[in-house]
Amino acid sequence: MSAPNVVLVLGASGVAGTHVVQYLERLEGWDVIAAARRPPPYASAAPFVPVDLGDPAACREKLGALGHVTHLVYAAYAEEGATWAEQTAPNAAMLVNAMDALEPAAPGLRHVTLLQGTKYYGNHLGPFRTPAKEGDPRHMPPNFYFDQEEALRERRPGKAWTWTLLRPHFIAGIALGKPMNLVTSIAVYCAISKELGLPLRFPGPPESFRTLTQGTDADLLAKAAVWAGTEPACANHTFNITNGDFLRWENLWPLFAECFDMEPGPVQEIRLAEFMADKGPLWQDMVRTHGLAPNRLEDIVSWGFVDYVFRCAWDIMSDTTQCRRAGFDEYVDTEEMFVRLFGRLRALQIIP
Numbered sequence: 309m310s311a312p313n314v315v316l317v318l319g320a321s322g323v324a325g326t327h328v329v330q331y332l333e334r335l336e337g338w339d340v341i342a343a344a345r346r347p348p349p350y351a352s353a354a355p356f357v358p359v360d361l362g363d364p365a366a367c368r369e370k371l372g373a374l375g376h377v378t379h380l381v382y383a384a385y386a387e388e389g390a391t392w393a394e395q396t397a398p399n400a401a402m403l404v405n406a407m408d409a410l411e412p413a414a415p416g417l418r419h420v421t422l423l424q425g426t427k428y429y430g431n432h433l434g435p436f437r438t439p440a441k442e443g444d445p446r447h448m449p450p451n452f453y454f455d456q457e458e459a460l461r462e463r464r465p466g467k468a469w470t471w472t473l474l475r476p477h478f479i480a481g482i483a484l485g486k487p488m489n490l491v492t493s494i495a496v497y498c499a500i501s502k503e504l505g506l507p508l509r510f511p512g513p514p515e516s517f518r519t520l521t522q523g524t525d526a527d528l529l530a531k532a533a534v535w536a537g538t539e540p541a542c543a544n545h546t547f548n549i550t551n552g553d554f555l556r557w558e559n560l561w562p563l564f565a566e567c568f569d570m571e572p573g574p575v576q577e578i579r580l581a582e583f584m585a586d587k588g589p590l591w592q593d594m595v596r597t598h599g600l601a602p603n604r605l606e607d608i609v610s611w612g613f614v615d616y617v618f619r620c621a622w623d624i625m626s627d628t629t630q631c632r633r634a635g636f637d638e639y640v641d642t643e644e645m646f647v648r649l650f651g652r653l654r655a656l657q658i659i660p
C-alpha cells in the first residue's frame with residue numbers, strides 16, 4: 309500500500325534535490341520518486357525516473373505514468389546558455405513540460421513547491437533593497453524564476469492543487485557531480501591551499517570579505533519544502549527561506565582555517581576560474597596521496613560560481629518574518645553548518 313503522500317522530486321540529483329529526497333525518504337507517510345536525466349550518485353530506496361524535462365514527449369511518457377503523485381517539488385535547473393537571458397527559455401520550458409505531463413495524469417496532485425532564490429530580487433546584479441521581502445518588486449527581466457512563476461500562477465485557477473515558492477540563498481549541501489555547490493567548493497579551495505603550503509587567503513575583493521550575506525542549509529530547505537506541501541497557510545504564497553542568521557566571510561575565515569588546520573591569511577584578490585584552471589593534476593595527486601574518492605576537480609567545483617559568490621560586495625539579506633509568521637520556525641547556525649558539512653565531506657572522502 310502506498311503512503312498517503314507521494315512526492316515527485318524533479319532535479320533529484322542537484323544540491324537542493326539530493327537533500328529533499330534524502331529527508332523525505334526518512335519521513336513516515338511519504339513515498340518519494342526521484343527524477344532527473346541521470347540517476348543520483350547517492351544510495352536511495354526511492355524509485356528513479358530518468359527524464360529529460362526539456363523534451364515534452366519524454367515528459368508525457370515518463371511523468372504521465374506517475375498517476376499517484378500528490379506533491380511535486382521542482383528543484384530542476386538547466387545551466388544552459390552563457391547568459392541569464394539564455395537560461396530563461398529552457399528553464400521555463402522544463403517546468404511547463406513537467407506540469408503539462410503530470411497534471412492530467414495525476415488527479416490527486418495537491419501541491420507544487422517551486423524553488424526560486426534571492427536572484428529573484430536581483431542579488432546577482434548589484435546592491436538591492438535589503439532585507440529583501442517577498443513582495444518586493446522584481447528586477448528588470450529576464451529571469452527564469454519570473455517565467456516559471458507566471459506559468460504556475462496562470463495554470464492554477466480551477467485546479468485542486470496549490471503552489472508555494474521558496475527563495476533560499478546559496479544552498480549548502482552535499483551533492484556529487486553538481487559543481488554549483490559552495491560548501492564543497494570552499495572546502496576544495498582550502499584543501500588545495502593547504503596542499504600548496506599557503507595560508508588560507510580570501511580570494512575575493514576586500515569589500516566582499518566584509519559584506520553581510522546569508523545561506524540556506526539544504527536540510528533546512530528540505531524541511532521547508534515538506535512544510536510548504538502540508539501547511540494550508542502556505543497555499544499560493546512565497547517565502548524566503550534562509551538559516552535565519554547572517555555572516556561575513558571575514559568572521560568565518562578563521563573558522564575555515566581552523567577546520568583545515570591552517571593559518572588564516574589576508575585578502576589576496578584572484579580569479580579562481582583563472583588561478584585554479586591548472587590544478588586538475590594537483591587534485592589527482594591529492595586523490596591518490598590522501599585516498600580520496602576518485603572525483604575530477606571539474607566535477608565537484610565550479611570556480612566561476614565561487615568567484616561570483618565571493619565577488620558580491622553588497623549586502624545580501626532576506627527577511628524571513630513571513631515564513632516564521634506562517635509557522636516555520638526552523639533555523640540553522642551557519643558556522644555550525646559549515647563545520648558539520650566539512651565533516652561530512654571528509655567522511656565521504658571527497659576532501660582530505
Ligand SMILES: NC(=O)c1ccc[n+]([C@@H]2O[C@H](COP(=O)([O-])OP(=O)(O)OC[C@H]3O[C@@H](n4cnc5c(N)ncnc54)[C@H](OP(=O)(O)O)[C@@H]3O)[C@@H](O)[C@H]2O)c1
Nearest residue numbers: 319321322323324344345346360361384385425478479486
Ligand atoms: N545552488 C544554489 O546555491 C542555489 C541558491 C538559490 C537558489 N537555487 C535554485 O534552486 C533550484 C535548484 O538548484 P540546484 O543548485 O539544486 O541545481 P543543481 O545542483 O544544478 O541541480 C539541477 C538538477 O536538475 C536536473 N536537471 C537539469 N537539467 C535537466 C533536464 N533537462 N531534465 C531533467 N532534469 C534536469 C539535474 O540532473 P541531470 O543533470 O542529471 O538531469 C539536477 O538534478 C534552481 O532553481 C536554483 O536557481 C540554487
